[in-house]
Amino acid sequence: MNTLLYGLITGILFGFLLQRGQVLRYDKQLGALRFFDMTIVKFMLSSVLVGMAGVYFLKDFGLATLAVKPTILGGNIIGGLIFGIGWALLGYCPGTSLGALGEGRWDGLWGILGMLAGAALFAEAYPGIKKTVLTWGNFGAITLPQILGINHWLIIIPFIIGGILLFRWFEKKGL
């Protein structure tokens, strides 16, 4: 029961922040895909930079365990490209479609219905996909520090510096 309550509270906080950051807007999502309004990239990368440092800090003190999804190149690449096509057509991702509905942009509802249908369709196709695409390039649950064989902070710190330089560039260009 507590787990469900924590899920709800976490979702409410995330949804609140997505709305405050204007991430739930079709115009902002397409603005990023058309490279003239980087609002959603700024939000996402800021979350990643803070989250990266925080999660690995907790991990170093034994306070968190990672839940790394396996790298299956067939699934990640083909699925990722298919997702991108749908994302540009819809203008929302799964989380933001519900958020968009919450702030009154009810075209998100068509997306939610479509995504339920898409999930059902995938469940039908899964037995075949499991034996084919999801066996192509399966490397298991790997992370960048693992494959490079270096300490995670040697990746996190340059990543944060790179992120801040990118933000400065966005602001200079008015993106």
Place this chain on the structure above:
Amino acid sequence: MKSSDDKKYWSPYLAGALSGLVLVLSVLVTGKFYGTSTTFVRAAGMVEKIFDAARVARMDYFIKEVPMIDWQWMFVIGIFIGSLIAAKTSGTFFWQAVPGMWQKRFGSSVGKRAVVAFIGGVIGMFGARLADGCPSGHGLSGSVQLAVSGFVSLICFFIAGALVARIMYKGGTR
């Protein structure tokens, strides 16, 4: 150049950094990372169970992702509620059937937008399940953990998304 509308919102850097902090707290307290697309599988399974529960019980993917309400299911509902609260308390809630950018390019037809949005949803979710995640599961949680799967998927999301957006808005204005 900030329009007056922008003043009603927060900086995306601030809102983003705070949601990163919420993610870290979530990992600390419950061990849960953000994710949303599995919930659509569980919800679709719940709907299908109404019609043929025995068939759902036999299907591989619904054995893997059991149609039930879990942490992530509540997280997704929470996103809706959180957005509603934020919009209502800041005076930024308004009903809109067709987004501004879409309208400029494709007109104000609600039906046209509905059809494309629905098809986009079908394709997007099929892809997300094949990739084993969406911008929250792979993009945020994956990148945060420095997962190779997260970075590979995220790059593919943007490549295909940018390509389709370019085709859709070819020659169009902002």
